[in-house]
Amino acid sequence: GQQVMQIPQYQHVQEGEDFTTYCNSSTTLSNIQWYKQRPGGHPVFLIQLVKSGEVKKQKRLTFQFGEAKKNSSLHITATQTTDVGTYFCAGLGTNAGKSTFGDGTTLTVKP
Amino acid sequence: DTEVTQTPKHLVMGMTNKKSLKCEQHMGHRAMYWYKQKAKKPPELMFVYSYEKLSINESVPSRFSPECPNSSLLNLHLHALQPEDSALYLCASSQAAEHEQYFGPGTRLTVT
Numbered sequence: 001g002q003q004v005m006q007i008p009q010y011q012h013v014q015e016g017e018d019f020t021t022y023c024n025s026s027t028t029l030s031n032i033q034w035y036k037q038r039p040g041g042h043p044v045f046l047i048q049l050v051k052s053g054e055v056k057k058q059k060r061l062t063f064q065f066g067e068a069k070k071n072s073s074l075h076i077t078a079t080q081t082t083d084v085g086t087y088f089c090a091g092l093g094t095n096a097g098k099s100t101f102g103d104g105t106t107l108t109v110k111p
Numbered sequence: 112d113t114e115v116t117q118t119p120k121h122l123v124m125g126m127t128n129k130k131s132l133k134c135e136q137h138m139g140h141r142a143m144y145w146y147k148q149k150a151k152k153p154p155e156l157m158f159v160y161s162y163e164k165l166s167i168n169e170s171v172p173s174r175f176s177p178e179c180p181n182s183s184l185l186n187l188h189l190h191a192l193q194p195e196d197s198a199l200y201l202c203a204s205s206q207a208a209e210h211e212q213y214f215g216p217g218t219r220l221t222v223t
Contacts, residue, residue: 033211042201043154045211088153092209098167099212101153 002027002093006102014110019076021105023089030092032065032072033099038085046074046087079109115215117202123221126192132218134185134202142208143185145177146201148217154201160185161208192222 003026013019023032031050035043047056049065049072056063062075072091076083086106090099115136124130134143142161146154159167160179174196176188185202199219203212 030209035212035214042214042216043203043212045213048211090212097208098156098159101155104153106151 002091002096002100004089004091004100004102006089006105008105009103010106010108012108012110013079015081016078019079019083019107021074021087021089021107023072023074023091023102025070025091025093025100027070027093027096029069030094032092033090034063034072034074035088035090036085037088037104041085043088076107079107081109081111083107084109115202115204115213117200117215117218119218120216121219121221123223124189124192125223126194128192129188129190131189132187132200132202132220134187134204134215135183136204136213136215137183138204138206138213139182140204140206140213141182142205142210143179144203144205144212145175145185145187146203146214147196148199148201154214158187159208166208189220192220194222197221 005024033048034046037043053067054065060077064073086104088104089102092099118133145157148154157171158177163179174191178186199217201217202215205212
C-alpha cells in the first residue's frame, strides 16, 4: 500500500532559526495536505497542493510540491515560539480514495 | 462556521461498558471520518463515510461500530473495548474525500 514518510521526526531550533520538514510518498499523489497539531490539540489544516512543482506561501511558511508529485516540503522562516507543534503531511494517492498521513515532524522552539 | 464538535471530551469506560462518541458538523460537508490517535503518532484512519454511506473501513475490530444518522452527524459506538483502545478519537469532515479535512477537538478515551 501507499506509504508516506516524513523527516525529520524531531527538530529543535532556537527562535529565529529556519525549519524544514520533508515528506516523501512511495506513489504519485493527486494532492498533498499539510496540518499542524499543537500540543494537546487537534490537527488543523494549513494548505493543500495539487499541481506539479506548485509553491504556496503563507506569511513565514513556504510549501512546495515536487515535480513528480511524490514529495513535498514545508519551510518556516525565522521560527517563533508560536510555531511549536507537530506538522503532518497527508498524501492522497491517485487510486487510493483516502489520504495517508506521514509520521509527523515535531518542532520545538527555544526562546 | 468551520467547526466540528465532538462529545464527550473525556470518557473513562470499563471493558464491559457500552458507550458512544458523537460528532457534528454544519458545514454541509459530505465526507466524515473517524481517526484514532495514540501519543506521538499520526492520526490513524478508521472509517470514512461519503454521502452518509460507509465507504472505507480500515479493518477495524467489530467492537467499534460507526453510524451516520444524517449528513451532519457521525457516531462511534463502543462495546467490549480493550485497554489498548485507549487513545484520542478524532472526528473530521471534508467537502469531499479529496478535499482538506476539518478536525474536531477529539474525545480522550481511557479503557480500564
